[in-house]
């Protein structure tokens with residue numbers, strides 16, 4: 001069940017973007033995004049392949065330079081050194097040492113964050129890898145390998161967790177387990193931004209950012225997505241919104257026409 005943030009007692013957003021524009025090798029990839037990520041909630045970042053999800057996450061965690069606009073993360077400018085211990089980032093490519101064991105990987109990241117050995121074990125359990133502690137990471141399946149990466153991200157207990165497709169390659173039972181873990185983390189005050197291709201997972205989020213071609217189609221709750229997309233099925237609802245929205249190119253053309261008009265006036 002999704003929860004609508006209560007504005008009366010809501011803390012300030014964990015992330016705020018205003019007209020955020022990102023270029024990669026002179027190509028504009030994110031076209032002036034304005035949105036916020038509520039604190040202590042699970043926000044889903046959804047969009048087709050190539051829509052800009054990873055680029056946006058990289059900007060938020062401070063490893064992608066922004067061309068213009070503002071991006072504020074936990075009250076600091078994105079990329080500020082003070083944010084480093086506060087953000088956990090799991091990339092699509094697992095950041096794991098394959099020649100050491102599962103537990104040693106997680107212990108290593110635990111030590112970087114001043115966390116105990118017990119906390120390293122807890123993180124391994126949290127991602128469903130109990131029993132695999134002594135296994136060399138190289139000898140794990142793809143899904144297990146990426147869960148080691150997730151454990152390494154969780155073990156620092158960051159305030160903001162940015163997870164790039166953390167459930168890819170996982171079976172449905174594990175997916176449900178992980179989403180329950182995400183919910184528990186949010187209930188305990190952690191802010192999560194989670195990207196996914198799987199629309200069913202959108203129903204587990206409090207807030208959704210819908211991206212297409214580097215444009216934000218909307219920020220809405222799963223219920224609002226169903227309503228706007230005119231379907232109870234989130235996949236269909238998303239397709240409905242895409243079909244009724246102008247494509248990225250059309251939006252850019254409309255903006256160009258508007259600024260040309262302004263210039264002529």
Ligand SMILES: Nc1ncnc2c1ncn2[C@@H]1O[C@H](COP(=O)(O)OP(=O)(O)OP(=O)(O)O)[C@@H](O)[C@H]1O
Pocket residue numbers: 024025027029047048049050051052053054055056
């Ligand atoms: N170094 C680069 N130079 C130019 N364009 C790039 C570069 N890296 C990525 N892009 C383009 O930027 C756009 C956004 O890519 P991004 O990886 O952020 O999308 P995504 O939504 O995360 O995709 P996926 O779901 O497939 O991971 C894509 O069109 C991609 O081709």
